[in-house]
Amino acid sequence: MCGLTGFWRPPGAPREAMLASARRMADTLAHRGPDDSGEWVDERSGIAFGHRRLSIVDLSPEGHQPMVSASGRYVITLNGEIYNYPALRGALERDGAAPVWRGRSDTEVLLAAFDHWGVEQTLRKSVGMFALALWDTRERVLHLARDRMGEKPMYYGWMGRTFLFGSEPKALEANPAFDARIDRDAVALYLRYACVPAPYSIFSHISKLLPGTLLSLSFGELEAQARPQPQPFWTLAQAVADGVNDSFRGPVTEAVDRLDAILREAVSGQMVADVPLGAFLSGGVDSSIVVALMQAQSRRPVRTFSIGFAEQEYDETAYAKRVAQHLGTDHMELYVSAEEALAVVPLLPSMYDEPFADSSQIPTFLVSQLARQHVTVSVSGDGGDELFGGYNRHRLGRWLQHGVGWIPAPLRSLLARGITGVSPATYDKTLVAMRSVVPRRLRIRASGDKLHKLAALIDADGAGLFYQSMVSMWPDSVALRDASRPVPPGWISQETPVALRSLPERMMYLDTLGYLPDDILVKVDRAAMRVSLETRAPLLDHRLVEFAWRLPLDLKMRGGRSKWLLREVLYRYVPRELIERPKMGFSVPLDSWLRGPLREWAASLLDPARIARGGFFDPEPIARKWREHLDGTRNWHHQLWIVLMFEAWLECRNRAGVAPA
Numbered sequence: 001m002c003g004l005t006g007f008w009r010p011p012g013a014p015r016e017a018m019l020a021s022a023r024r025m026a027d028t029l030a031h032r033g034p035d036d037s038g039e040w041v042d043e044r045s046g047i048a049f050g051h052r053r054l055s056i057v058d059l060s061p062e063g064h065q066p067m068v069s070a071s072g073r074y075v076i077t078l079n080g081e082i083y084n085y086p087a088l089r090g091a092l093e094r095d096g097a098a099p100v101w102r103g104r105s106d107t108e109v110l111l112a113a114f115d116h117w118g119v120e121q122t123l124r125k126s127v128g129m130f131a132l133a134l135w136d137t138r139e140r141v142l143h144l145a146r147d148r149m150g151e152k153p154m155y156y157g158w159m160g161r162t163f164l165f166g167s168e169p170k171a172l173e174a175n176p177a178f179d180a181r182i183d184r185d186a187v188a189l190y191l192r193y194a195c196v197p198a199p200y201s202i203f204s205h206i207s208k209l210l211p212g213t214l215l216s217l218s219f220g221e222l223e224a225q226a227r228p229q230p231q232p233f234w235t236l237a238q239a240v241a242d243g244v245n246d247s248f249r250g251p252v253t254e255a256v257d258r259l260d261a262i263l264r265e266a267v268s269g270q271m272v273a274d275v276p277l278g279a280f281l282s283g284g285v286d287s288s289i290v291v292a293l294m295q296a297q298s299r300r301p302v303r304t305f306s307i308g309f310a311e312q313e314y315d316e317t318a319y320a321k322r323v324a325q326h327l328g329t330d331h332m333e334l335y336v337s338a339e340e341a342l343a344v345v346p347l348l349p350s351m352y353d354e355p356f357a358d359s360s361q362i363p364t365f366l367v368s369q370l371a372r373q374h375v376t377v378s379v380s381g382d383g384g385d386e387l388f389g390g391y392n393r394h395r396l397g398r399w400l401q402h403g404v405g406w407i408p409a410p411l412r413s414l415l416a417r418g419i420t421g422v423s424p425a426t427y428d429k430t431l432v433a434m435r436s437v438v439p440r441r442l443r444i445r446a447s448g449d450k451l452h453k454l455a456a457l458i459d460a461d462g463a464g465l466f467y468q469s470m471v472s473m474w475p476d477s478v479a480l481r482d483a484s485r486p487v488p489p490g491w492i493s494q495e496t497p498v499a500l501r502s503l504p505e506r507m508m509y510l511d512t513l514g515y516l517p518d519d520i521l522v523k524v525d526r527a528a529m530r531v532s533l534e535t536r537a538p539l540l541d542h543r544l545v546e547f548a549w550r551l552p553l554d555l556k557m558r559g560g561r562s563k564w565l566l567r568e569v570l571y572r573y574v575p576r577e578l579i580e581r582p583k584m585g586f587s588v589p590l591d592s593w594l595r596g597p598l599r600e601w602a603a604s605l606l607d608p609a610r611i612a613r614g615g616f617f618d619p620e621p622i623a624r625k626w627r628e629h630l631d632g633t634r635n636w637h638h639q640l641w642i643v644l645m646f647e648a649w650l651e652c653r654n655r656a657g658v659a660p661a
Contacts, residue, residue: 002032002033002051002052002053002054002065002077002078002079002080002167003026003029003030003031003032003033003051003052003079003166003167003168003171003529004026004029004049004050004051004052004065004077004078004079004131004132004133004165004166004167005022005025005026005028005029005049005050005051005077005164005165005166005167005171005172006022006025006047006048006049006050006077006133006164006165006166007021007022007025007047007048007162007163007164007165007175007177008045008046008047008048008142008162008163008217008222009046009161009162009163009177010046010161010223011043011044011045011046012046013043013046014043015041015043018041018043018048019039019041019048021048021175021176022039022040022041022048022049022050023037023039023050024174024175025050025166025171025172025174025175026038026039026050026051026052026171027052027174028168028170028171028173028174029052029166029167029168029170029171030052031529031530031531031532032052032054032079032167032168032529032532033051033052033053033054033532034052034054034532035053035054035055035059036051036052036053036055036063036064036065037050037051037052037053038050038051038053038064038065038066039051039066040066040068040075040077042075042135042137045135045140045219046222047135047142049066049075049077049133049135050066050077050166050171051065051066051077053065054376054532054534055274055275056081056273056274056275056376056377056534057081057104057105057106057272057273057274058103058104058105058274059274059275060103060104062102062103062104062105062108063103063105063107063108065077065078065107067105067107067108067111068111069099069111069112069114069115070099070100070102070111070112070115071099071115072137073114073115073136073137073138074111074114074115074134074135074136074137075134075135075137076107076110076111076114076132076133076134076135077132077133078107078110078130078131078132079130079131079132079152079167080128080129080130080131080132080147080151080152081106081128081129081130081270081534081536082106082107082109082110082126082127082128082130083127083128083269083270083272083541084125084126084127084128084269085106085109085110085128086272088109088110088113088125088126089101089109089112092109092112092113092116095116097112097115097116098112099112099115106128110122110126110132113125113126114134119134119136119143119145119214119216120214120233123145123214123233123234124233124234127269127541127542127543128147129147129149129151129152129536129537129540130145130146130147130151130152131144131145131146131147131152131153131154131167131209132144132145133165139218140218140219141216141217141218141219142163142216142217142222143214143215143216144156144165144209144214144215144216144230145209145213145214145215145233146209146210146211146212146213147211147212148211148212148234148236148542148545149211149212149383149512149516149517149521149537149540149542149545150198150210150211150212150516150517150518150521151517151521151525151537151540152167152525153167153168153208153522153525154166154167154208154209155167155168155169155172155201155206155207155208155209156206156207156209156215156228157172157201157203157205157206157207158205158225158227159172159175159177159178159179159205159206160177160179161177161225162175162177163217163222163225164177164178164206168353168526169201169202169203169206169353169354170350170353172206179203179204179205180203180653181203181204181205182202182203182204182616183200183201183202183203183204184482184485184616185200185487185488186200186201186202186203187202187355187480187616187646188480188485188487188488189487189488189490190202190355190357190642190646191473191474191479191480191487191642192471192472192473192474192475192487192490193471193472193473193490193491193514193515193518193519194356194357194358194473194519194638194641194642195354195355195356195357195358195518195519195522196354196355196356196518197490197491197514197518198210198211198517198518200488201354202354202355209230210230210232211236211517212232212233212234212235212236213230213231213232213233214230214231214232214233215228215229215230215231216228216231234542236509236512236513236545237497239542239545239546239549240497240499240500240509240549241497241499242546242549243546243547243548243549243550243551244497244499244500244549244550245499246550247550247551247552248547248550248551248552248555252555252565252568255551255555255565256565256568256569256572258547259547259565259566259569260569260572262541262543262544262547263289263293263538263539263544263569264293264296264297265541265543266538266539266541266543266544267290267293267294267297267379267538268293268297269538269541270379270536270537270538270541271294271297271298271379273376273377275375275376275377276303276374276375276376276377277303277375277376277377277378277379278302278303278304278305278371278374278375278377278378278379279291279294279302279303279304279305279329279378279379279380280304280305280306280367280371280378280379280380280381281304281305281306281320281323281324281329281331282306282316282319282320282381283306283316283318283319283320283321283322283323283578283579284316284319284381284579285381285384285390285563285566285567285570285579286381286382286383286384286385286390286539286563286566287320287380287381288323288381288570288574288578288579289381289384289566289569289570289573289574290379290380290381290538290539291304291323291324291327291329291379292327292570292573292574293538293573294379295327295328295329296573301328301329301330302327302329302330303329303330303331303332303371303374303375304320304324304329304330304331304332305331305332305333305334305367305370305371305374305378306320306321306331306332306333306334306367307333307334307335307336307363307366307367307370308333308334308335308336309335309336309338309341309363309588309589310335310337310338317333317335319578319581320333321333322578323574323578323579326574326575326578327573327574332370332374334366334367334370336363336366338589338593338597339597340366341362341363341366341588342593342597342598344362344365344366345362345598345601345648346648347365347530348361348362348645348648349645349648349649349651349652349653350652351365351526351527351530352522352526352649353526354649355642355645355646355649356522356523356526356645357473357638357641357642357644357645357646358519358520358523359587359588359590359637359638359641360523360587360588361523361526361527362588363587363588364523364524364527364528365527365530365531368527368528368530368531368533368535369531371533372528372531372532372533375533376532376533376534377533377534377535377536378528378533378534378535378536379535379536379537379538380524380535380536380537381537381539382516382520382521382524382537382539382540383516383537383539383540383545384539384563384566385511385562385563386508386511386512386515386516387508387512387539387544387545387548387549388548388556388562388563388564388565388566389504389508389553389556389557389562389563390562390563391507391511391562393467393470393471393507394504394507394508394557394562395504395557395560395562396470397466397467397470397503397504397507398502398503398504398557400466400503424633424634424635466503466507467503467506467507467510470507471491471515473638473639473642474639474642478618478621479617479618479621479622479643480616480617480618481615481616481617481618490514491510491513491514491515491518496509496510497509502553504553504557505553512545521537524537551565567579590637590641591629591635591637594629594637594640594641595629595630595632599630602626602640602644603626605643605644605647605648605651606622606623606626606640606643606644606647608620608622608623610647611643611647614647614650616646617643617646622640622643625639625640626640
């Protein structure tokens with residue numbers, strides 16, 4: 001795990017000036033790679049690479065980057081891990097195409113593979129998480145590539161006559177050509193999704209490379225300032241289509257065996273490291289199965305980490321501890337006070353570099369900070385919800401499709417109005433009073449707000465609007481300064497494969513396509529990299545993804561349970577009673593914090609005059625939601641957090657002397 005950056009500009013600048021510029025850009029990413037740094041330039045072509053290294057495999061100087069291939073043809077700066085590099089190395093040796101190896105790094109193997117198989121074919125053969133920049137010195141072509149699932153970030157774009165790229169926007173901003181103009185379409189999308197979805201970035205003229213794509217620009221195209229057109233080397237849509245066309249039809253026991261074997265291989269491949277390695281453990285299905293398979297393949301106790309809060313409904317440590325004790329891991333837990341959690345808030349704008357408002361960013365940073373005190377790599381269970389129907393909206397979508405989808409629209413609207421006729425606060429009080437007689441699996445936090453959300457879903461007309469209603473935080477342009485400005489569709493515009501007829505599967509597809517790389521993986525990457533911790537996600541191995549899409553929905557959602565087949569594998573390692581509990585999610589008591597210890601900070605950022613001066617939002621609907629949240633009429637913490645994180649990001653930039661254009 002590292003940080004990369006670079007630029008192309010018209011040839012003519014002195015070599016030392018180019019090296020200095022690449023160094024300044026790379027140094028902004030020191031948190032991503034504290035162990036080593038390097039720069040490489042070709043002044044005749046105008047290309048420069050910068051790198052910051054977090055040493056994970058081959059800690060020797062032979063792993064230094066940017067790295068030049070043995071043939072001298074390719075130069076690379078790589079962020080990530082190629083898990084199957086030993087197999088690629090063996091294949092190169094059998095083909096007689098291996099150079100005299102200088103070290104043991106995956107980067108050196110990847111360069112030799114590019115020499116032998118070419119760029120696109122090598123990317124197809126690679127199993128891993130990566131973002132890379134590659135310069136072909138013979139053909140004078142710049143390649144940028146990003147892994148299939150979008151675990152590692154890549155930003156790029158033209159600023160005048162300079163083409164910039166890097167792991168985080170701060171690296172691009174360190175180049176004097178950078179223009180900090182804010183993209184208002186990106187702001188509109190951020191209001192809807194609580195993050196800026198690819199290919200947008202918060203900055204005009206800067207894009208995010210989409211997962212599974214390769215961008216190639218020749219020297220001539222660079223000179224002509226050609227607009228890059230990334231091409232896919234792998235697509236989720238094709239994986240889904242292939243899976244549905246080759247649907248698994250064997251007995252359930254065979255499906256469990258196959259999934260177990262694929263999971264074992266994925267986990268085993270991601271346990272390779274020359275530094276201490278551990279895992280996040282919440283005690284839920286996804287993290288527990290990853291840790292169980294790690295421990296089953298380890299000769300020593302796996303180090304596991306979890307954090308907890310004083311507020312019991314947000315604390316998962318008891319569940320994690322029971323799983324850890326059963327598996328025999330070396331478990332560490334940290335109870336975080338509200339004061340310690342709130343101390344993270346001022347760090348968030350610079351940590352994420354773009355407005356980002358998934359409040360679980362706070363516990364994600366804290367558990368990463370805990371893990372980094374003991375290990376350099378931590379494995380997570382990210383991906384299980386998207387692949388195996390784990391989100392509440394997937395189950396709700398199935399119920400809506402079968403339970404009320406047949407009801408005529410006017411009657412659904414009447415039902416929705418009946419639900420919203422009772423305030424969320426009243427629902428919450430009633431359900432708390434009935435808690436002792438409600439089954440545990442039906443107890444849902446913030447029940448009143450979720451019932452009002454359910455009403456909107458019942459009233460939605462069509463599958464697309466179901467999903468849009470579920471994932472939209474601020475609908476349409478209601479809070480934008482220019483309310484007439486249309487909001488780009490983002491994830492919702494993506495056509496789902498025609499073979500996906502069920503609403504849950506269509507939602508799972510869109511979640512994997514958008515929510516996973518643009519929210520979940522961004523959250524983990526930035527939080528962990530802030531403390532120089534590499535994170536790995538075995539459930540996102542593309543071979544597992546492809547197998548998951550071969551499975552019929554009935555093997556994922558059965559008997560009112562989500563992730564059914566994943567659970568069946570887990571129960572081979574962990575007793576059922578340690579896992580069966582209501583889904584909690586990884587969150588913080590933000591609703592009460594905004595009414596308590598964060599109230600003064602929030603009130604300052606939400607001041608209507610301040611928001612009006614910013615020129616991005618309409619103060620009135622924001623002020624209304626703030627009043628309703630404070631008096632307990634509604635719980636608007638998700639919506640308010642989106643505005644707060646944007647305003648805090650603007651304030652951070654203003655303090656740094658970078659006024660938005």
